[in-house]
Amino acid sequence: xxxxxxxxFQRVYKNLRGEGKLxxxxxxxxxxxxxxxxxxxxxxxxxxxxxIERVRAKALGSExxxxxxxxxxxVKTVHDEMIALLGGQAVxxxxxxxxxxxxxxxxxxxxxxxxxxxKLAYWLSRNGHRPQLVSxxxxxxxxxxxxxxxxxxxxxPIFEGPPGENSPYELARLARREAIMSGRxxxxxxxxxxxxxxxxxxxxxxxxxxxxxPTEILFVADAMIGxxxxxxxxxxxxxxxxxxxxxxxxxxxxRGGAAISIRQVTGQPLKFIGLGEKFDAFEMFHPDxxxxxxxxxxxxxxxxxxxxxxxxAKKARELEKRMFAADFSLEDFREQLKQxxxxxxxxxxxxxxxxxxxxxxxxxxxxxxxxxxxxxxxISSMTVKERNNHQIINGSRRKRxxxxxxxxxxxxxxxxxxxxQAKRMMKTFSSGFMGRKLAKMKLEEMFQGQPQ
Amino acid sequence: MPIQSLFGPPPPPSLxxxxxxxxxxxxxxxxxxxxxxxxGKIEVDQALLDQLEVTLLAADLGITTTTExxxxxxxxxxxxxxxxxxxxxxxxxxxxDELLGxxxxxxxxxxxxxxxxxxxxxxxVGVNGVGKTTTIGKLAHQLKGNGKEVLLCAADTFRAAAxxxxxxxxxxxxxxxxxxxxxxxxSAVLYDALAAAKSRGVxxxxxxxxxxxxxxxxxxxxxxxxxxxxxxxxxxxxxxxxxxxxxTTGQNGVLQAREFLQAAGVTGIVLTKLDGTAKxxxxxxxxxxxxxxxxxxxxxxxRDDLVPFNPKLYVDSLFE
Ligand SMILES: Nc1nc2c(ncn2[C@@H]2O[C@H](COP(=O)(O)OP(=O)(O)OP(=O)(O)O)[C@@H](O)[C@H]2O)c(=O)[nH]1
Ligand SMILES: Nc1nc2c(ncn2[C@@H]2O[C@H](COP(=O)(O)OP(=O)(O)OP(=O)(O)O)[C@@H](O)[C@H]2O)c(=O)[nH]1
Ligand SMILES: [Mg+2]
Ligand SMILES: [Mg+2]
Numbered sequence: 001x002x003x004x005x006x007x008x009f010q011r012v013y014k015n016l017r018g019e020g021k022l023x024x025x026x027x028x029x030x031x032x033x034x035x036x037x038x039x040x041x042x043x044x045x046x047x048x049x050x051x052i053e054r055v056r057a058k059a060l061g062s063e064x065x066x067x068x069x070x071x072x073x074x075v076k077t078v079h080d081e082m083i084a085l086l087g088g089q090a091v092x093x094x095x096x097x098x099x100x101x102x103x104x105x106x107x108x109x110x111x112x113x114x115x116x117x118x119k120l121a122y123w124l125s126r127n128g129h130r131p132q133l134v135s136x137x138x139x140x141x142x143x144x145x146x147x148x149x150x151x152x153x154x155x156x157p158i159f160e161g162p163p164g165e166n167s168p169y170e171l172a173r174l175a176r177r178e179a180i181m182s183g184r185x186x187x188x189x190x191x192x193x194x195x196x197x198x199x200x201x202x203x204x205x206x207x208x209x210x211x212x213x214p215t216e217i218l219f220v221a222d223a224m225i226g227x228x229x230x231x232x233x234x235x236x237x238x239x240x241x242x243x244x245x246x247x248x249x250x251x252x253x254x255r256g257g258a259a260i261s262i263r264q265v266t267g268q269p270l271k272f273i274g275l276g277e278k279f280d281a282f283e284m285f286h287p288d289x290x291x292x293x294x295x296x297x298x299x300x301x302x303x304x305x306x307x308x309x310x311x312x313a314k315k316a317r318e319l320e321k322r323m324f325a326a327d328f329s330l331e332d333f334r335e336q337l338k339q340x341x342x343x344x345x346x347x348x349x350x351x352x353x354x355x356x357x358x359x360x361x362x363x364x365x366x367x368x369x370x371x372x373x374x375x376x377x378x379i380s381s382m383t384v385k386e387r388n389n390h391q392i393i394n395g396s397r398r399k400r401x402x403x404x405x406x407x408x409x410x411x412x413x414x415x416x417x418x419x420x421q422a423k424r425m426m427k428t429f430s431s432g433f434m435g436r437k438l439a440k441m442k443l444e445e446m447f448q449g450q451p452q
Numbered sequence: 453m454p455i456q457s458l459f460g461p462p463p464p465p466s467l468x469x470x471x472x473x474x475x476x477x478x479x480x481x482x483x484x485x486x487x488x489x490x491x492g493k494i495e496v497d498q499a500l501l502d503q504l505e506v507t508l509l510a511a512d513l514g515i516t517t518t519t520e521x522x523x524x525x526x527x528x529x530x531x532x533x534x535x536x537x538x539x540x541x542x543x544x545x546x547x548x549d550e551l552l553g554x555x556x557x558x559x560x561x562x563x564x565x566x567x568x569x570x571x572x573x574x575x576x577v578g579v580n581g582v583g584k585t586t587t588i589g590k591l592a593h594q595l596k597g598n599g600k601e602v603l604l605c606a607a608d609t610f611r612a613a614a615x616x617x618x619x620x621x622x623x624x625x626x627x628x629x630x631x632x633x634x635x636x637x638x639s640a641v642l643y644d645a646l647a648a649a650k651s652r653g654v655x656x657x658x659x660x661x662x663x664x665x666x667x668x669x670x671x672x673x674x675x676x677x678x679x680x681x682x683x684x685x686x687x688x689x690x691x692x693x694x695x696x697x698x699x700t701t702g703q704n705g706v707l708q709a710r711e712f713l714q715a716a717g718v719t720g721i722v723l724t725k726l727d728g729t730a731k732x733x734x735x736x737x738x739x740x741x742x743x744x745x746x747x748x749x750x751x752x753x754x755r756d757d758l759v760p761f762n763p764k765l766y767v768d769s770l771f772e
Pocket of ligand 2: 109110140193195578579580581582583584585586587608611614661662663664696724725726727728749750751752753757
């Protein structure tokens with residue numbers, strides 16, 4: 001099994017930890033490990049080499065800060081360098097002062113342009129814009145139908161064009177006109193997937209750019225892409241002048257080294273990431289968070305932000321208070337489970353948790369949504385009394401609960417055991433090195449980390 | 453009936469040319485770099501190995517496979533009597549031989565499942581956007597061209613316009629298609645299709661499935677269920693489960709193959725989008741690690757753009 005980048009860096013970290021002094025040898029060892037990790041993460045081999053050299057130079061030349069151990073310092077250097085490479089800060093989209101602004105989506109076949117177009121429209125509409133969609137993919141079977149359905153699902157307006165209209169230029173022109181007439185401030189243009197070496201289709205894209213004068217030309221790239229990312233991205237950039245990158249399918253387990261490669265060869269910022277097939281599985285790209293995630297610090301900020309969005313703030317605060325009180329009950333747990341599930345698919349939520357501390361590795365356990373449903377069912381089959389005092393749940397009550405929830409006594413036993421463990425865990429957290437908010441997240445991870 | 457035999461006699465020259473053309477970019481880069489790396493060298497020194505490493509890594513072969521290959525090059529080169537001034541060719545031959553060894557061992561390109569009674573059920577699986585639906589269209593077109601009766605099963609009930617997309621391919625390949633409403637249980641569509649296939653006496657059923665990331669256990673479990681459904685209706689079905697792999701995919705491809713193999717019992721790989729500049733080297737890594745054969749190669753978006761994978765042609769075109 002490949003180690004993921006996170007684990008790899010942790011190992012580097014561990015190897016380095018405890019060393020009193022940072023020698024050149026240590027740095028070389030770390031760099032070797034990091035190179036392998038970067039390559040396994042699909043960072044382009046040349047880009048990885050550059051990166052290593054820069055980090056090495058910095059690590060060797062830097063003064064040892066008193067606040068950090070030498071090993072921490074190497075990790076910090078790598079982390080800082082990666083953030084720098086990824087672009088430092090989140091970058092906003094640009095708009096014309098005179099609407100409508102046009103956003104042109106570009107990329108290889110199947111990278112996620114159509115899905116991302118709908119997501120972007122939805123995202124913009126939630127951020128004070130009035131977007132309109134149009135597909136100029138006149139080639140792929142049912143491409144326009146696909147965008148239409150996705151637009152409908154997301155409740156976004158789409159310009160379909162007159163029946164039989166099969167010119168991308170004409171469709172784009174009419175869509176723009178329509179946007180002006182209906183007071184839309186942004187037109188998102190979904191284009192056909194194309195190879196960067198397809199002269200004819202690249203020429204088409206160039207013409208579309210000239211015609212539409214887009215404020216953004218976004219390169220939509222699959223997070224699973226390998227070494228060739230540098231070739232396609234560089235060529236798209238050379239031909240079109242990209243203004244940003246969107247990395248899709250980040251809900252998978254690809255390590256996403258492509259982010260580094262593409263960023264490096266285009267110099268353009270990563271702007272969003274796609275996290276699923278639904279229109280709301282979409283987030284702004286935060287270099288610090290992604291670098292943090294790569295390096296094993298977890299995507300804590302994203303998670304907390306999401307949690308805050310999904311949870312009823314007041315309820316959450318109450319829950320949190322109770323959770324750290326000694327009387328955190330199964331009823332509280334059920335409520336919490338509900339709230340967490342609102343944040344999105346559990347595997348996605350867990351993927352954003354940090355990979356350090358006593359819980360590292362837990363999030364790797366497969367999360368089964370059906371297990372969660374079962375857990376909820378089991379607790380629902382308990383009486384209020386039982387939920388508030390689990391100690392009264394004896395053998396016959398367990399049997400009844402199992403029957404009531406359509407599960408088995410073993411499953412009920414398991415849940416109770418997990419509950420007791422969680423209670424214990426929370427004590428550790430509240431005496432805390434990671435803060436309460438994070439501790440709260442940890443709880444879900446623990447529960448879901450052991451479905452077996 | 454052997455899947456491969458459906459495509460009749462060995463590929464005609466034009467097919468060879470098209471295959472070659474598709475992998476030319478791969479060959480040119482690899483061969484050129486190799487040439488450059490080995491020119492004037494007499495020994496396989498560290499600098500040469502380093503350069504070869506970069507070359508193989510850049511083709512997405514991955515660090516493990518690359519390291520193995522280089523180890524073999526080193527050992528074999530040192531035990532082979534050096535032909536003066538010809539290190540480049542020696543190294544190339546060794547690499548070629550090793551690569552071919554991996555592909556041959558995995559049975560790439562070889563026929564499979566030779567004894568299945570019709571209807572033969574093919575199921576296509578893979579992560580999102582790799583080319584499953586398109587490959588089905590191409591396969592159906594080829595099978596039809598060989599006089600087979602083919603039924604398509606639209607078991608991607610999830611993605612927007614998946615039915616409509618496959619419908620277009622059904623028309624293009626002059627095949628019939630079984631579908632249900634979006635959101636239906638994929639196994640129910642499959643059930644319908646297999647029942648129809650039996651009563652109509654078709655030769656082939658090709659099943660489209662929704663793209664799914666291999667780390668989503670509920671979606672992977674859905675595939676297992678579909679497999680069971682197929683097996684209940686038609687013993688031995690699905691006879692082939694093809695994993696569609698996008699040639700641009702990096703090392704994540706290995707994880708994909710592993711998970712799909714486990715959940716869906718993948719029997720072979722189709723490497724799509726080889727008409728781009730990506731080399732698809734991860735397929736070699738997969739063949740090596742999981743012993744999965746590469747069966748076909750996708751070289752474009754049209755219905756004729758699918759050719760049988762031939763290890764020898766593939767490797768030859770890399771090194772000739
Ligand atoms: N899991 C996951 N799937 C995604 C994501 N974005 C897109 N997809 C899926 O990827 C597949 C391809 O997406 P499309 O939006 O059709 O890609 P495209 O670039 O428009 O494809 P072409 O138009 O054929 O070039 C679909 O199955 C989408 O549902 C994502 O962020 N996560
Ligand atoms: N250049 C090239 N494009 C291909 C090839 N095979 C498929 N495509 C394109 O890749 C894109 C995705 O293909 P689909 O067949 O929709 O992929 P899929 O796996 O069914 O996608 P989902 O069902 O959304 O997961 C389409 O634009 C296809 O035209 C190929 O061999 N070469
Ligand atoms: Mg599209
Ligand atoms: Mg499909």
